[in-house]
Amino acid sequence: MRKTKTESYELVKDLISHENFEKEIKKRADDYNQLLDEDAIAFLIADEMGRNVEHVSTIRELRDAEEATVYVAVTKIFEPRVFEKNGRKGKVVNLEIKDETGECRLVLWDKDVEVVENGTIKENTVLKVVNGWVKKNENRFEINVGKWGIVVPEPGDRPKGFIKVNLTNLSDVKPGMNVNVIGAIISKNGPRSFIRKNGSTGFVSTIMINDGTGSSRVVLWDERAKETVKFEIGDNIEIRDGYTKQNNGVEVHVGSSGKIKKR
16 A cells, blocks of 8 residues: 555655655656645655665566556557546546566556646656556456556656667568568558459558668558558658568568557
8 A cells, every 4th residue: 555655754764854855745746747646756755765665566477456566668548538436427548558578458547547638648658657456357467556556657767778669670670570660751652442352442552661770661551551641751650560571672561450650
């Protein structure tokens, strides 16, 4: 259970005066736009000073019906929604998160949803989740950040070398890879429609991108192809979950499980 501000100060009173402790809390409250309360900020200060160290888990180590502290990167954000329960309205948002060992879902409630809505938390943001409640839902874990939990975007104490999303240089792309790449659009063709062998209609678009290390042709299919109408030559884009194939050179393909967005 999360400590009170007084309990956190007891852990560090030999390291910092009460006056400076209170000043640091007020400063951080402003930095967090008042989205963390004083107890939460005091908890984090004590943690950073080495006096309130929580056991940090990886996603692979999560266990059902336990609290956990994790460092993760956001890979996907779903639309926040409003709900009503017992006559009270609230907000909830689901996020997909990952670390070096696996992936799971993160559920934020009420005030924490504001940090998503104002853009502080977005795709590829690193989070420190403290005292999240783990439960198994449909054979996968999810972490709920409720009353006793804290979520901190881009924490200053994140593990050294923590990687958000693995990006592959275009010069390193080889056939048979799953890749995340970035680059500037240098040419564009499509989208155009075609008829598949089963009689259904598909869409395809091709673009050429360059990331400074090399260039690659990108082939986008169906819904991803349609999204290219909003991009222009010169735009910097990011492609997630593409796959590569050999076709007069190595191509990056983006299907239904992939994503493309402007950086």
